[in-house]
Amino acid sequence: MTSATTSRARGHTLPFARDALTHAELTHIEKRVENWIRFGHEAQEQILDRRRRIFSFHPGSIFAFVRWAANDFGTIASRIDILRAVAQGEACQTVPFIQPGGEILLRVAGWPKVEQVLRHIDAVEEAGIDACTVSPDHWRHVGNRLNAGEQPRTYTMARHRAWLRRREIVP
Secondary structure, three states, X not given: OOOHHHHHHOOOOOOOOXXXXXXXXXXXXXXXXXXXXXXXXXXXXXXXXXXXXEEEEXXXXXXXXXXXXXXXXXXXXEEEEEEEEOOOOOOOEEEOXXXXXXXXXXXXXXXXXXXXXXXXXXXXXXXXXXXXXXXXXXXXXXXXXXXXXXXXXXXXXHHHHHHHHHHHHOO
């Protein structure tokens, strides 16, 4: 993505300069860089070129952003972040390739841990639960447990129903 200063100097405005959405820049350069969304309901998609696109999310949306990079010697970085898109003016943490940032629910680095998170997401989806609707507290739990070297609890349909009921009574 170009910087705001560079874009303004050329007379262009960034596609996300004044809207209330959270934007994720996705890049795919074969065997070098791959940024992708593992789950999330995007509000809009903008194709920049054949290797880059921007997915945008409404405030409150939860999505998983995966980053992977390699060089001639193999993988140099792998990371997954599960984020909640924030409303305009709301406090947030900065995350590379995410504008303006988001509330970090889970942040894991290193392929073994990233793979565990991806398997956990698969298990949630196999249970018939949309990963976007999982309790934010559960994603925090998964990240904290994995970063501590422990196994996270399984997210069951009973836990999910309890979360949905709690959300009904607490706005």
